[in-house]
Amino acid sequence: MKKFLFFLTAFLITSFILLWILPVMGDFERDPGIESPMAFMALESENFPHYSIEAIYSQGKIYGEEEIVYTNITGQTLKHLFFMLPASAAAPGGEIKVYSVFVNDYPVEWEAKNTYLVVYLPLELNPYEKCRVSISFDTMVPQGPYRLGRWNGTSMLTCWYPAVPINWDVVVPSSFGEPYSFLSATYELKISVDPSLMVLSGLNKLNCSFDGSRKVYTFSSDKPIRDASLVVGNFNIKNHKVGSKNIIYAYKTYDYNIIKYTIDSFKTFQKWFGEYPYQKLVLVDVPLKGFRGMEYGGILFFSTIKRPDPFTVVHEVAHQWWYGLVGNDQDKESWIDEGLANYSALLYIEERMGKKEYLSRIKSLESRAMGVNEPKELDLSHYTSSSHYHLNAYVRGALFWHDVRVKLGERKKLIHILGGIQHSFIHGHITWGEIKNILEKENIFI
Ligand SMILES: [Zn+2]
Known part of the structure; x- marks a missing residue:
């Protein structure tokens, strides 16, 4: 018995040393047969x-x-x-x-x-x-x-x-x-x-x-x-109160359109998709090449190299809901947040400029989509070019939602479904499969 206890103690101590104490630093080479868990709860x-x-x-x-x-x-x-x-x-x-x-x-x-x-x-x-x-x-x-x-x-x-x-x-x-x-x-x-x-x-x-x-x-x-x-840098700061939230504009040259369209679309998206849960949204002028705007958690970048047009401003604000609050794998399913941000901006255009303007923009997207309104489901690295990615994530990604709305027969119903997705997935993320399941419950089969 004593012998057994001795071996047990020795085994436990050795295991402890091997598992917890042995320092192994540096670029550890291992066959990258890394198993990925199937699903996150x-x-x-x-x-x-x-x-x-x-x-x-x-x-x-x-x-x-x-x-x-x-x-x-x-x-x-x-x-x-x-x-x-x-x-x-x-x-x-x-x-x-x-x-x-x-x-x-x-x-x-x-x-x-x-x-x-x-x-x-x-x-x-x-x-x-x-x-x-x-x-x-x-x-x-x-x-x-x-x-x-x-x-x-x-x-x-x-x-x-x-x-x-x-x-x-x-x-x-x-x-x-x-x-x-x-x-x-x-x-x-x-x-x-x-x-x-x-x-x-x-x-x-x-x-x-x-x-x-x-x-x-x-x-x-x-x-x-x-x-x-x-x-990190130096900026002029102007704070705009929207209800209990602060829209903080950190600018180099004050652009009235940025603040005007941010505030108005922010209010509209709160009404449609649910309350923005943070105290503030920061807008910042940055020297950004290749993008007019970029979205991050609670902060939006607007390029000083290529100034954003109102549609871009509204698209970036929409990303606070579609990226920020409800995320997705932007590498594997990039059309989810881009399509939803673009379609939300189109809904906003319709709200402010009327259905005629909305339909004329849809028509112009349709002429670019070459008869295919559903995005090609590819990883980012499998699109052949930036324009191939753009066509699928932004153009077809938005047209998909227009088609859903046509099938639902009512704009209000679609906004209600999008608000429901926000409510169910807030602070989480959604997959294309989950979106299709939600739509199937509404008898929409894509
Ligand atoms: Zn975007």
């Missing part, structure tokens, strides 16, 4: 990922320490976790380098490649169990008018930290579209910058103070939000 409020990030932004680099409290919502027992390293997918020259990973304070094996990080868990994580993943990283912010870039004194810091994606798939960087997607999460963020600069974020600002020669901002989000994107 609906998120309960306490099960959203929670990020605590401390970062220093200096001379084109972000030095970050991140802690993610991760809950296993996959419905399966997990032996590894999959994180996205979205910087290289978002901008040419963008890169996240991982230096160390700890799970519950123990060093673990990990493998980082271009767009992803796999963390091998020392102990299996059962459904609904939590673990704390600490990651040291730094992020190259390339010089250029990019979504992750710095140009003319303004830095656009998006896709800059290791993040929990919607699906555990390796994303191939693409020169068009948004080859990334994130689970909504709660955040605590502390970032220090040069004292002459301002930091803007869709998260709630808690404090701004000076620490020696640095300016330190702290942000948090009590409600889950899609991402923690930042803009």
